Amino acid sequence: MADDKDVLRDVWFGRIPTCFLLNQDEVTEREAEPYYLLLPRVSYLTLVTDKVKKHFHKVIRTEDAEEMWFEYEGTPLKWHYPIGVLFDLHASNTVLPWSITVHFKNFPDRDLLHCPSHSVIEAHFMSSIKEADALKHKSQVVNDMQKKDHKQLWMGLQNDKFDQFWAMNRKLMEYPTEDGGFRFIPFRIYQTMSDRPFIQKQYRPVSPEGNVHTLGDLMKAMYPVALSNEGEPKRFQVVIHGIEPLLETPLQWLSEHLSHPDNFLHICVIPVPSD
Amino acid sequence: MSLCVLDEENFHLCCQLLLQLSEQLGDGWSWEGGQGSQEGYLRKTALRSVVIDSSSVWDYEGGWSDTSCQSQSEQQEGEQEQAAVDASADTNSIKGDLEEQDEDDGVCVVSAGSSQLLQYEYHILHSCSYSTPVLYFRTCTQEGRSLSLEEVWSSVHPNYRLRLQSSPLNTITLQEHPLLGQPFFMLHPCRTEEFMRPVLQAAQDQHRSVNYVLSWLSVVGPMVGLDVPLKYSTLLHPAAPSPAEILPPCTEAASST
Numbered sequence: 001m002a003d004d005k006d007v008l009r010d011v012w013f014g015r016i017p018t019c020f021l022l023n024q025d026e027v028t029e030r031e032a033e034p035y036y037l038l039l040p041r042v043s044y045l046t047l048v049t050d051k052v053k054k055h056f057h058k059v060i061r062t063e064d065a066e067e068m069w070f071e072y073e074g075t076p077l078k079w080h081y082p083i084g085v086l087f088d089l090h091a092s093n094t095v096l097p098w099s100i101t102v103h104f105k106n107f108p109d110r111d112l113l114h115c116p117s118h119s120v121i122e123a124h125f126m127s128s129i130k131e132a133d134a135l136k137h138k139s140q141v142v143n144d145m146q147k148k149d150h151k152q153l154w155m156g157l158q159n160d161k162f163d164q165f166w167a168m169n170r171k172l173m174e175y176p177t178e179d180g181g182f183r184f185i186p187f188r189i190y191q192t193m194s195d196r197p198f199i200q201k202q203y204r205p206v207s208p209e210g211n212v213h214t215l216g217d218l219m220k221a222m223y224p225v226a227l228s229n230e231g232e233p234k235r236f237q238v239v240i241h242g243i244e245p246l247l248e249t250p251l252q253w254l255s256e257h258l259s260h261p262d263n264f265l266h267i268c269v270i271p272v273p274s275d
Numbered sequence: 276m277s278l279c280v281l282d283e284e285n286f287h288l289c290c291q292l293l294l295q296l297s298e299q300l301g302d303g304w305s306w307e308g309g310q311g312s313q314e315g316y317l318r319k320t321a322l323r324s325v326v327i328d329s330s331s332v333w334d335y336e337g338g339w340s341d342t343s344c345q346s347q348s349e350q351q352e353g354e355q356e357q358a359a360v361d362a363s364a365d366t367n368s369i370k371g372d373l374e375e376q377d378e379d380d381g382v383c384v385v386s387a388g389s390s391q392l393l394q395y396e397y398h399i400l401h402s403c404s405y406s407t408p409v410l411y412f413r414t415c416t417q418e419g420r421s422l423s424l425e426e427v428w429s430s431v432h433p434n435y436r437l438r439l440q441s442s443p444l445n446t447i448t449l450q451e452h453p454l455l456g457q458p459f460f461m462l463h464p465c466r467t468e469e470f471m472r473p474v475l476q477a478a479q480d481q482h483r484s485v486n487y488v489l490s491w492l493s494v495v496g497p498m499v500g501l502d503v504p505l506k507y508s509t510l511l512h513p514a515a516p517s518p519a520e521i522l523p524p525c526t527e528a529a530s531s532t
Contacts, residue, residue, distance in 0.1 A: 197453065
């Protein structure tokens with residue numbers, strides 16, 4: 001359907017205006033100007049911030065510049081989550097632009113994965129795609145691909161080439177019509193209320209009785225707290241790509257259209273703003 | 276269901292059995308996570324004396340996950356000089372009267388250059404995506420400094436390093452622990468089913484029961500300094516086999532595929 005193709009584009013080209021500020025404790029030779037970027041929601045922080053690094057390296061001494069990392073209001077930002085997930089989870093109620101603090105010292109080993117180069121991001125990205133395909137097709141599609149096909153997925157993301165990426169990614173989105181969907185839906189549900197980073201389990205797009213599973217069914221099965229009972233005030237928002245999809249939306253459709261390039265449906269559960 | 280698939284329920288049965296044996300052997304495994312809850316992991320800590328040879332800088336960045344599932348023979352060159360390292364660890368020499376901490380068994384590398392004592396923490400989790408167990412670990416010095424991926428690679432015995440790079444057993448990467456949200460090293464599970472298949476197939480052919488987790492651990496553990504004493508197996512399979520006495524098998528070898 002033509003309309004649905006537009007959804008893929010809208011998801012791919014989602015942007016978050018962001019202001020990068022140097023951490024005040026960094027020793028600088030002169031004052032560091034903030035740096036502004038439109039961050040792609042579906043990309044990774046360390047993949048799109050080479051310019052930020054270059055910008056701040058100009059004002060700090062080389063020997064003071066260790067591995068760059070990012071923080072928002074005291075929370076170290078995990079580069080291995082898609083940017084849109086980080087924003088929805090930690091900053092969805094912030095005033096734009098999103099203000100991220102940049103650090104070059106005291107890398108928080110206990111919280112963040114090191115990211116010494118883009119090849120580490122590539123490894124993480126491909127690992128996620130493989131894991132998703134293990135769930136969707138028992139790894140058959142991704143294993144049938146050639147190395148250059150894997151490269152095409154990665155280059156598509158890295159260079160922000162929608163058509164290049166989707167020419168290959170559509171293969172990962174296929175399934176036998178008679179099955180009515182993937183074997184399992186690759187999803188992750190994030191919340192900030194506990195230390196547990198996310199919920200990820202096996203969940204089928206269709207019930208054993210043949211009923212189509214919806215987003216609401218998934219939430220009810222995995223994280224019922226996120227749903228409010230009838231008559232009660234809503235406490236949580238279920239957010240994907242910055243929007244709240246209807247809970248009646250079929251999960252299979254969401255998986256095909258609102259998944260990130262890593263082929264996972266990333267769902268954020270966030271408290272309803274109090275004001 | 277395929278013979279080689281380990282669902283969450285069977286994972287727990289295997290873990291329970293492993294815990295019982297570990298208790299008998301004083302091997303130090305414990306279960307972490309909610310009681311009665313399916314969500315949790317096996318945990319063990321150990322002290323190991325390891326030589327970190329920082330001069331042998333190994334290009335681990337080449338080992339990203341795509342290649343991690345394929346061979347990397349070009350990386351094998353330059354590893355020969357390491358082969359002189361003496362693998363003195365007698366992996367099967369666990370003593371019956373062992374206390375829970377046993378440093379001798381952990382001495383994996385003795386060579387020129389100073390060895391340092393490292394604290395290892397091993398976790399075994401279930402991967403619902405791959406339906407396999409997964410080994411996570413982290414390691415730090417006595418001062419509490421975490422080891423980098425590069426240092427971890429150089430602490431892996433050269434023979435295993437070759438195997439990790441050239442076999443389907445895969446590579447070590449830094450990943451987020453799915454229950455703790457903290458960085459851990461992980462042996463990637465995407466080929467686990469493949470290398471476990473012959474083990475399980477052989478067991479089935481010989482009508483033996485297999486503890487999937489234990490067999491798998493005996494393959495992957497030693498690569499990162501985690502030795503599985505042979506006694507686990509002799510406890511499971513006494514010299515005179517009387518299947519009735521053996522604890523319930525986790526993977527019924529006779530079951531059809």
